Every structure is written in structure tokens, then in C-alpha cells.
Amino acid sequence: MIKPEDYKSLLDFNTLAIDVNCRYFFEVTRAEDIPVAIAFAEQQQLPWLVLGGGSNLVFTRDFPGVIIKNALRGVQYQARDECVLLTAASGESWHSLVMDSLAQGYCGLENLALIPGSVGAAAVQNIGAYGVELEQRLESVTLWNNRSKNWQHLTKAECQFGYRDSIFKHALKDCSVITEMRLQLHKQAIVNTRYAALNERLAQHGIDSATPQQVAATVIEIRQEKLPDPEQLPNAGSFFKNPVIAQSHYQHLLSAHPQLPCYPASADQVKVPAGWLLEQAGWKGRSQGHFAMHNAQALVLVHLGGGSGTELLAFAEQIKDDINHRFSIKLEIEPSVY
Ligand code: FAD
Numbered sequence: 218m219i220k221p222e223d224y225k226s227l228l229d230f231n232t233l234a235i236d237v238n239c240r241y242f243f244e245v246t247r248a249e250d251i252p253v254a255i256a257f258a259e260q261q262q263l264p265w266l267v268l269g270g271g272s273n274l275v276f277t278r279d280f281p282g283v284i285i286k287n288a289l290r291g292v293q294y295q296a297r298d299e300c301v302l303l304t305a306a307s308g309e310s311w312h313s314l315v316m317d318s319l320a321q322g323y324c325g326l327e328n329l330a331l332i333p334g335s336v337g338a339a340a341v342q343n344i345g346a347y348g349v350e351l352e353q354r355l356e357s358v359t360l361w362n363n364r365s366k367n368w369q370h371l372t373k374a375e376c377q378f379g380y381r382d383s384i385f386k387h388a389l390k391d392c393s394v395i396t397e398m399r400l401q402l403h404k405q406a407i408v409n410t411r412y413a414a415l416n417e418r419l420a421q422h423g424i425d426s427a428t429p430q431q432v433a434a435t436v437i438e439i440r441q442e443k444l445p446d447p448e449q450l451p452n453a454g455s456f457f458k459n460p461v462i463a464q465s466h467y468q469h470l471l472s473a474h475p476q477l478p479c480y481p482a483s484a485d486q487v488k489v490p491a492g493w494l495l496e497q498a499g500w501k502g503r504s505q506g507h508f509a510m511h512n513a514q515a516l517v518l519v520h521l522g523g524g525s526g527t528e529l530l531a532f533a534e535q536i537k538d539d540i541n542h543r544f545s546i547k548l549e550i551e552p553s554v555y
């Protein structure tokens with residue numbers, strides 16, 4: 218029978234390094250202990266929360282219930298004609314999985330190198346970077362559905378993936394724990410280097426036909442230049458989502474901001490880079506209290522130490538108000554707030 222720890226500090230369990238405690242803390246290494254930990258919370262009418270690497274959430278207060286720290290481990294490769302089926306337990310580190318699959322000689326995850334966090338949360342967020350999203354590689358997931366109290370397998374289609382979105386943020390929010398993921402990788406080196414920043418950097422290195430390993434190394438190089446390492450400067454990555462706005466709104470904004478970039482989103486909508494809006498509005502590098510907008514990447518709010526989640530959210534609200542005032546765009550916060 219697994220036992221929880223009482224009143225544990227979550228300081229080392231969230232990459233923003235917000236100093237809060239939880240009432241109970243389970244570290245779960247066996248999938249069958251997940252329903253046990255949830256039942257423990259339910260018996261005491263306490264909330265529960267599954268935690269991966271804590272790189273996409275903000276704690277605004279002590280968590281009054283049960284934290285279930287996902288420590289499920291295990292990785293297997295199974296050959297299938299030209300492909301390989303990779304099965305990974307959800308508590309594995311995402312970046313370690315990317316590097317392991319490349320070391321085994323399999324291609325497909327290289328653009329998603331150096332994204333912090335766990336395998337399970339990667340499906341919640343449908344992680345994406347440098348022109349690739351998880352859904353392009355995912356075959357299915359296994360999860361504990363605490364509403365129906367059973368184990369389920371969801372296919373890719375059933376996960377209802379969208380841009381940094383999935384069913385786990387909607388219909389299956391707060392009631393499911395992903396325990397395993399299956400990914401389809403290639404034995405052949407088929408790489409995607411179309412994303413401009415990646416393409417340009419490969420060209421600078423004189424590489425015109427990149428191997429998957431070279432793509433991963435280049436993505437890592439760019440990310441290390443642009444993004445603060447949470448170990449050195451606590452942060453939760455992009456704090457705001459890239460807004461999707463109507464074409465007509467975009468055309469209207471162009472008259473005042475002719476340089477405003479956009480990318481297609483749907484037939485009548487475009488995606489606008491939030492980082493560009495923030496930089497134009499002068500937020501890049503600005504600090505307030507214990508937090509700051511990073512000086513190399515305007516989307517990332519960094520914790521300078523000693524601050525609270527509520528202070529961070531107040532700073533974010535001020536930024537959102539300013540962007541709304543200037544561009545009539547309502548930014549949304551990307552990390553989950555607790
Ligand atoms: P956590 O923060 O632990 O959890 C996030 C949410 O998912 C919580 O609501 C949690 O309850 C839920 N959850 C966690 N595990 C499970 C599970 N097994 N089952 C069900 N629900 C679960 N994201 C990108 O998409 N692209 C990027 O390029 C990127 N770059 C980043 C760079 C930095 C420096 C940082 C700090 C973050 C970045 N992120 C990026 C965001 C983040 O890394 C991803 O969202 C990641 O998938 C979060 O994983 P995690 O294990 O830390 O999740």
C-alpha cells in the first residue's frame with residue numbers, strides 16, 4: 218500500500234520555483250497505484266492533481282489536496298516494417314525520450330528536443346515546436362478515467378488534438394491520468410526543416426541535407442540561446458498563447474502596424490505571434506516586483522526569486538490589459554493555474 222508524505226514543499230516540483238506546499242504528496246511508480254491515490258483524495262473530499270515536470274503550471278497558493286507525482290517509467294521499441302512503435306510510460310522525461318529514440322536510430326521526434334516535462338503531459342498539451350506537433354507522431358494513449366473508473370485506450374483521433382490543445386484540457390480535464398503513450402517513428406531519416414528559424418540556422422552551419430541528429434542538435438542550440446533554463450532562471454516557457462484572430466481584424470491592425478506577422482490558422486483566421494505584440498509594446502526585458510519578461514524572449518515570464526503565483530498573475534493581467542488596449546487582442550495564459 219502506497220503512503221503519502223504530509224505537507225511537502227512543491228518548490229522543487231514546479232519550474233517557476235513558486236514556494237508552496239501541498240497537504241499530501243504521493244510519488245507513484247506503478248500505474249495501478251494511480252486509482253489508489255485518487256481514492257485516498259476522494260475519501261477525504263480533497264482535490265487531487267497529477268504532476269509531471271511542473272513546467273506548464275502556476276501555483277497561486279498551497280495546494281489543499283493530494284499531489285500525485287508521476288514517476289512511471291519504461292520505454293520499449295517494437296519494429297513494424299519501415300516504422301517503429303515506441304511505447305513510453307508517462308512519467309518518462311520527454312527530452313530524454315527524444316534523445317534516446319535518436320540514439321536508437323529512429324526519426325520523428327528531433328524537432329521536439331529540449332521541451333521540458335513528462336511524456337504524459339506532452340499529450341495533454343499536444344506539445345509543438347519548430348514545425349512539428351506531437352499529434353503527428355502519436356498513435357494512442359492509455360489512461361485512468363476517474364469519472365468512469367476504468368482504464369481506457371484513446372486513439373489519436375479520440376484525443377481531439379488542436380493547437381496546444383487536447384481532450385485532456387476539456388471533456389477529460391481533472392478526471393484522467395495518462396499512464397502510457399505509443400508513438401510511431403521512422404527507421405528512415407525523413408526530416409522536417411521547413412520552420413524558418415531552423416532552416417536558417419542549418420544553412421548557417423552549411424548543412425543542406427540534415428540528419429535527424431543534426432536537426433535535434435540545431436533545435437537545442439537555438440533553444441539554449443533564446444530560452445532561459447528553468448534551473449538557472451525559473452520560468453514556465455511561453456506564458457501566453459499565440460492569439461488567433463479574424464482576417465478582418467488582422468487587416469485592420471496592418472494599417473497601424475504594417476510589420477505585424479501572421480500565419481494561417483483557418484479559412485478566415487490568422488495566428489499572430491504573441492511575442493511580437495509584447496515586444497512592440499515594450500514589455501521585453503521589463504521587470505516588476507519579483508518577476509520579469511525575459512530579455513531574449515518576450516513570451517517568457519521569469520521568476521527573479523521570492524515572488525508568489527498571485528503576484529505573477531497580477532503582472533500577467535497588467536500585460537494582457539496593455540495588449541488589449543493597444544491591439545484589441547485578448548491574450549490567454551498558457552500554463553494551468555492552481
Ligand atoms: P506539468 O506542468 O506537470 O502539468 C501540466 C498539466 O498537465 C497539469 O494540468 C497536469 O495536471 C497535467 N498533467 C501532467 N501529467 C499528466 C498526465 N500524465 N495525465 C493527465 N494530465 C497530466 N511547450 C510546448 O508545447 N512547446 C515548447 O516548445 C515548449 N517549450 C518550453 C520551454 C520551457 C523553458 C518551459 C519551461 C516550458 C516549455 N513548454 C513548451 C511547456 C511545457 O514544457 C509543456 O507543456 C510540457 O508538456 C509540460 O510537461 P510537464 O510534465 O512539466 O507538465
Ligand code: NAP
Binds near residue numbers: 347348492
Ligand atoms: P519564433 O520562431 O520566434 O516564431 C514566433 C511564433 O511564430 C511561434 O510561436 C510560431 O508558432 C510562429 N511561427 C513561426 N513560423 C511559423 C510557421 N512557419 N508556421 C506557423 N507558425 C509559425 O518562435 P520561438 O518563440 O523562438 O519558439 C520556437 C518554437 O518553439 C515555436 O514552435 C514555439 O511554439 C516553441 N516554443 C514553445 C514554448 C511554450 O512554452 N509553449 C516555449 C518556447 C518555444 P508555433 O508556436 O505554432 O510554432
